[in-house]
Amino acid sequence: MSAPALRLDGVRYLHRQAKSLLPWRRSIARSGGVEEVSITVASGTTLGLIGESGCGKSTLASLIMGDRVPQAGTIDLFGRPLAQRLGRGRKALARELQMVAQDPFGSMDPRQAIGPQLVETLDVHDEGSSAGERRDRALAMLVQVGLSEINYARLPHQLSGGQRQRVSIARALILKPRMLVCDEPVSALDVSVQAQVLNLLLDLQEQMNLTMVFISHDIRVVGHMSHAIAVMQAGRIVEQGAAETVLANPRHEYSRTLFAAVPGRVTVAKPARLLESAL
Numbered sequence: 480m481s482a483p484a485l486r487l488d489g490v491r492y493l494h495r496q497a498k499s500l501l502p503w504r505r506s507i508a509r510s511g512g513v514e515e516v517s518i519t520v521a522s523g524t525t526l527g528l529i530g531e532s533g534c535g536k537s538t539l540a541s542l543i544m545g546d547r548v549p550q551a552g553t554i555d556l557f558g559r560p561l562a563q564r565l566g567r568g569r570k571a572l573a574r575e576l577q578m579v580a581q582d583p584f585g586s587m588d589p590r591q592a593i594g595p596q597l598v599e600t601l602d603v604h605d606e607g608s609s610a611g612e613r614r615d616r617a618l619a620m621l622v623q624v625g626l627s628e629i630n631y632a633r634l635p636h637q638l639s640g641g642q643r644q645r646v647s648i649a650r651a652l653i654l655k656p657r658m659l660v661c662d663e664p665v666s667a668l669d670v671s672v673q674a675q676v677l678n679l680l681l682d683l684q685e686q687m688n689l690t691m692v693f694i695s696h697d698i699r700v701v702g703h704m705s706h707a708i709a710v711m712q713a714g715r716i717v718e719q720g721a722a723e724t725v726l727a728n729p730r731h732e733y734s735r736t737l738f739a740a741v742p743g744r745v746t747v748a749k750p751a752r753l754l755e756s757a758l
C-alpha cells in the first residue's frame with residue numbers, strides 16, 4: 480500500500496500556561512494540549528476527529544497545519560516529514576495543505592471584494608499565470624463552490640454565513656491542494672445550511688481527490704463526512720477505526736457516553752469501499 484497522506488506518530492504538544500504574577504506560583508504549569516497522538520489518514524479519505532470542547536482538537540489542527548511544532552513525535556505529510564517543509568518550504572506547503580476554519584469572516588478582508596481576495600492567493604502562489612487567467616480561475620472556483628459569478632464583486636458582509644463559508648472553501652481549494660483540514664466548518668451555520676456545505680465538501684473531495692481531516696464536536700456531522708473516526712478525550716485519542724465500526728460498536732467508555740448523548744441513530748454516508756484503505 481502507498482504511504483498514507485498523513486501520519487502522526489506519538490505527537491505531543493502541551494500549552495504552557497502564562498507565568499503567574501504571583502512569585503510563589505511562578506513555576507510554568509502545563510495546561511491543555513495533546514499527548515501521544517498517533518493517527519493515519521489514507522489518501523482520498525476523511526478522518527473525522529471528534530471530542531468535546533477543550534479536548535485538544537484545534538491544537539491538533541494547528542500541529543497538522545505546521546502552525547505549531549510538536550514537542551515530541553513526528554508528523555509526515557504525503558510521505559515526507561512536515562518539519563522539513565516549514566520555514567522556506569512554507570510556500571510550497573500551501574499548495575498541498577489548506578484549512579477551512581469555523582469563522583470565515585475572521586480570515587477575510589472586510590473591505591476587499593470576494594473575487595480579488597481569491598486572485599490575491601493566486602498572485603502569491605501562482606506567479607506563472609496572467610492577470611486574466613487568475614481572474615478566470617477565481618470565477619471558475621466560485622462557480623465550483625456553488626456561488627454565481629455575481630459574487631466576485633461583492634464584499635464579505637454582503638454574503639450570508641453559508642455563502643461566506645463557500646468562499647473560504649474556494650480560497651482553500653483554489654491552489655488545488657491535496658489535503659484539507661476542516662476545523663468545525665459548519666458549527667456557526669444554521670442546520671439547513673450545514674447540510675449544503677457538507678455535501679459541497681463531499682462533492683469537492685470526489686472531484687479533487689482530497690484527503691481530509693474533519694474536526695467537529697457534532698457526531699452526526701462527523702458520521703456524515705468520515706471514512707474513519709478518531710475520538711479524542713483530554714488530549715488523547717481514546718479510540719479510532721472505521722466510521723461505521725466506531726459509531727456502531729464504540730469500545731471505549733468515553734465514546735459510548737459521547738454517542739449516547741445523541742438521540743437516534745448516527746448514519747455513515749461514505750461508501751464502504753473506501754473504509755478498508757482508510758485504516
Ligand SMILES: Nc1ncnc2c1ncn2[C@@H]1O[C@H](COP(=O)(O)OP(=O)(O)OP(=O)(O)O)[C@@H](O)[C@H]1O
Binds near residue numbers: 530
Ligand atoms: N494558546 C493556548 N495557551 C494555553 N492553553 C491553551 C491554548 N490554546 C488552547 N489551550 C488549552 O488547551 C486545551 C485544548 O484546547 P483546543 O482549543 O485545542 O481544544 P478544542 O477541542 O479545539 O476545543 P473547542 O472545540 O472549544 O475549540 C484547552 O484546555 C485549552 O484551554
